[in-house]
Amino acid sequence: MTDSTTASGTFDVTLDVNGIAYPVHIEQDRNLLSVIRGEVGLTGTKEGCDDCECGACMVLLDGRPVNSCSYLAVQAQGRAITTIEGVMTGDDLHPLQQALLDEGGVQCGFCTPGMIMSAMALLADNPSPSEEQVRIGLSGNLCRCTGYTRIVAAVQRAAAVPHA
Numbered sequence: 001m002t003d004s005t006t007a008s009g010t011f012d013v014t015l016d017v018n019g020i021a022y023p024v025h026i027e028q029d030r031n032l033l034s035v036i037r038g039e040v041g042l043t044g045t046k047e048g049c050d051d052c053e054c055g056a057c058m059v060l061l062d063g064r065p066v067n068s069c070s071y072l073a074v075q076a077q078g079r080a081i082t083t084i085e086g087v088m089t090g091d092d093l094h095p096l097q098q099a100l101l102d103e104g105g106v107q108c109g110f111c112t113p114g115m116i117m118s119a120m121a122l123l124a125d126n127p128s129p130s131e132e133q134v135r136i137g138l139s140g141n142l143c144r145c146t147g148y149t150r151i152v153a154a155v156q157r158a159a160a161v162p163h164a
Helices: 032-040 093-102 112-125 131-137 149-158
Strands: 008-016 022-027 058-061 066-069 080-082
Touching: 008 032, 022 032, 022 058, 058 112, 066 112, 093 112, 093 149, 112 131, 131 149
Parallel strands: 008 080
Antiparallel strands: 008 022, 058 066, 058 080
């Protein structure tokens, strides 16, 4: 998995997205979001503000939340990228996904993938967060529909499920 550059400023890299290796030929200044959506073909990760303000583009990079709109794709070579498409197990929703549905924490759904990715990172670090800790953990994600109360309740509900 070495990268190679060409005279035109493009790179051949292999990205590990949801456990699958994707060889891509990309320009050096392409952000991870555009490559995930364009070259890899996974469109669950959303482009909202394109300025690290809304969290709609959140992915996990080696288990840590990253705004993919501001992360260069070439920097992700050799790192494990998890998108919303990598959250389910077969046909089974992840406990966070199910809790958001059960709690009514999804309205338009645009922010939901980023919220889930941030919440997954939070629960990996803190399996039993308080309401305040959930709110802080999700503070990089904006939602214009729900008012956050049901989203916070869903994260706490998911925390009560083993292996969330």
